[in-house]
Amino acid sequence: MKQAADIRHVVLAGSGVMGASFAQIFAAHGYSVTLYDIAKEALDKAASLIAINQKAMVDQGALTQEESRDLVQQIRYTTEKEVFTRADFVLEAIVEKMAVKHSFWSEVSELVGEDVVLATNTSGLSISQIAQAVKHPERFAGMHWVNPPHLIPLVEVIAGEKSSPDCLETIRSLALRLEQHPVMVHKDPPGFVLNRLQYALLREACHIVEEGYASLEDVDSVMKYGLGMRYACLGPFETVDFGGIDVFYNVGSYLFGQLCNDTCVPRIIQENFEAGRLGVKSGAGFHDYSGDKAAKAIAKRDAEFLKLSQCLFGKREDV
Ligand SMILES: NC(=O)C1=CN([C@@H]2O[C@H](COP(=O)(O)OP(=O)(O)OC[C@H]3O[C@@H](n4cnc5c(N)ncnc54)[C@H](O)[C@@H]3O)[C@@H](O)[C@H]2O)C=CC1
Numbered sequence: 418m419k420q421a422a423d424i425r426h427v428v429l430a431g432s433g434v435m436g437a438s439f440a441q442i443f444a445a446h447g448y449s450v451t452l453y454d455i456a457k458e459a460l461d462k463a464a465s466l467i468a469i470n471q472k473a474m475v476d477q478g479a480l481t482q483e484e485s486r487d488l489v490q491q492i493r494y495t496t497e498k499e500v501f502t503r504a505d506f507v508l509e510a511i512v513e514k515m516a517v518k519h520s521f522w523s524e525v526s527e528l529v530g531e532d533v534v535l536a537t538n539t540s541g542l543s544i545s546q547i548a549q550a551v552k553h554p555e556r557f558a559g560m561h562w563v564n565p566p567h568l569i570p571l572v573e574v575i576a577g578e579k580s581s582p583d584c585l586e587t588i589r590s591l592a593l594r595l596e597q598h599p600v601m602v603h604k605d606p607p608g609f610v611l612n613r614l615q616y617a618l619l620r621e622a623c624h625i626v627e628e629g630y631a632s633l634e635d636v637d638s639v640m641k642y643g644l645g646m647r648y649a650c651l652g653p654f655e656t657v658d659f660g661g662i663d664v665f666y667n668v669g670s671y672l673f674g675q676l677c678n679d680t681c682v683p684r685i686i687q688e689n690f691e692a693g694r695l696g697v698k699s700g701a702g703f704h705d706y707s708g709d710k711a712a713k714a715i716a717k718r719d720a721e722f723l724k725l726s727q728c729l730f731g732k733r734e735d736v
């Protein structure tokens with residue numbers, strides 16, 4: 418099975434929000450990169466998203482104009498599946514639908530070399546279940562990044578029931594070579610670790626807004642100026658240690674029973690979804706991204722993440 422040191426040519430499947438960022442990360446670290454998608458227009462959209470990201474990096478001084486130009490030239494785009502026959506590593510970031518991932522992997526795992534490690538960026542679908550469509554499933558695992566992956570370093574390396582230790586180690590050490598922060602997730606419950614935490618919080622955030630406890634804007638502020646600041650430096654268990662386990666025990670004794678425990682998608686998310694308000698990608702979501710607001714919002718987000726990343730982790734050479 419290929420080790421991280423053997424990987425040169427990476428094929429990234431799915432040129433959407435995540436795939437476009439992955440292309441920049443791998444290219445910035447010297448890999449030969451091909452972005453594959455079924456839709457030519459998706460590849461064209463990825464190229465323009467990469468241009469926005471790269472302009473933000475150059476504006477922030479993270480890259481020179483020449484470095485950015487060289488990086489962009491390393492990325493190729495194709496709708497031809499034949500590219501998988503030449504892959505040393507495949508990272509899949511196609512649509513989050515089990516049937517589509519099954520169809521993709523049953524075809525692609527026949528095309529790639531038998532020693533090629535395969536990874537999926539699924540947000541929370543069962544790795545073991547996706548692996549049912551993969552030839553040689555021992556070389557398949559989850560490699561779950563956080564959006565935007567070119568700025569947030571966490572990568573969950575998730576073991577499916579058949580993922581071999583060598584496969585997990587290849588993915589872990591590849592993440593380190595990409596200057597990411599891999600964490601090992603030993604089982605593949607829905608949502609793994611990050612999304613279980615994120616969606617528990619998101620459920621409560623929606624509940625707070627739906628019940629009229631606070632506005633959507635102020636709930637965002639509670640995260641940005643309160644919990645998010647603290648969680649950027651201390652994890653939940655470190656936070657409890659600093660606050661006092663006795664205090665958290667006492668508060669928890671009356672509060673855990675009061676939190677939202679709904680099992681359906683929150684109403685305000687469902688309403689936006691059904692109205693086609695998908696967020697930045699559609700020009701509107703909880704906030705407005707019409708006209709040039711989307712590009713400005715991405716640039717503002719990237720600038721703030723970059724400043725925070727440099728404060729917390731030092732100046733990263735790759736972004
Ligand atoms: N958007 C996010 O914040 C994050 C998403 N993810 C996961 O990453 C994956 C991709 O998510 P996004 O990039 O947001 O999706 P997206 O919708 O932006 O892009 C998906 C891309 O896959 C392409 N595609 C669909 N079916 C395909 C197929 N059979 N073969 C090749 N290409 C195909 C589409 O044309 C599209 O360009 C999903 O599994 C998602 O759950 C993981 C972490 C964060």
Ligand SMILES: O=C(O)[C@@H](O)C(=O)[C@H](O)[C@@H](O)CO
Nearest residue numbers: 539540562563564611612615
């Ligand atoms: O939040 C992230 O970037 C990841 O944890 C995800 O998987 C996605 O956000 C997903 O939850 C929905 O886009």
